Amino acid sequence: xxxxxxxxxxLVQAGGSLRLSCAxxxxxxxxxxxxxxxxxxGKQRELVALIAPDTxxxxxxxxxxxxxxxxxxxxxxxLQMNSLKPEDTAIYYCNAKSLALGTIWxxxxxxxxxx
Numbered sequence: 001x002x003x004x005x006x007x008x009x010x011l012v013q014a015g016g017s018l019r020l021s022c023a024x025x026x027x028x029x030x031x032x033x034x035x036x037x038x039x040x041x042g043k044q045r046e047l048v049a050l051i052a053p054d055t056x057x058x059x060x061x062x063x064x065x066x067x068x069x070x071x072x073x074x075x076x077x078x079l080q081m082n083s084l085k086p087e088d089t090a091i092y093y094c095n096a097k098s099l100a101l102g103t104i105w106x107x108x109x110x111x112x113x114x115x
Contacts, residue, residue, distance in 0.1 A: 002026045002104050004094045009109030012084055016113070020079040022094030022106055028070050028077060031096040036068060036079045038090035038111075045093070049079060061087070084113045 008020040020036065028034060033052040039045040049068040050057045056068055067080040077094060094106035 004106035006106045006109040011112045017082045022077040024075045033097045035095040037093045040090040086115045
């Protein structure tokens with residue numbers, strides 16, 4: 001069984017920064033893709049950023065502000081979030097995709113950006 005555990009969420013003022021971490025119990029290099037999703041209050045879950053071999057992708061509203069990365073030695077994925085806005089307030093979820101195991105989700109971490 002694979003576990004993904006997010007951390008790093010919290011309360012921050014607009015313009016501030018946070019770094020989210022997603023620790024995996026399995027080698028992150030074993031996944032064909034990993035991603036961060038978020039669910040704003042009262043809205044559906046949405047893709048924020050995705051990372052796969054030789055590629056990264058971001059939703060338009062976070063381009064230039066957020067950066068996704070992985071550290072294979074630590075089996076961890078990160079989301080560096082800069083210039084945060086109140087509209088970034090959401091529960092952020094870690095996601096991993098495996099051919100053998102399907103799609104795995106973390107439990108989520110709350111990010112709140114105050115104006």
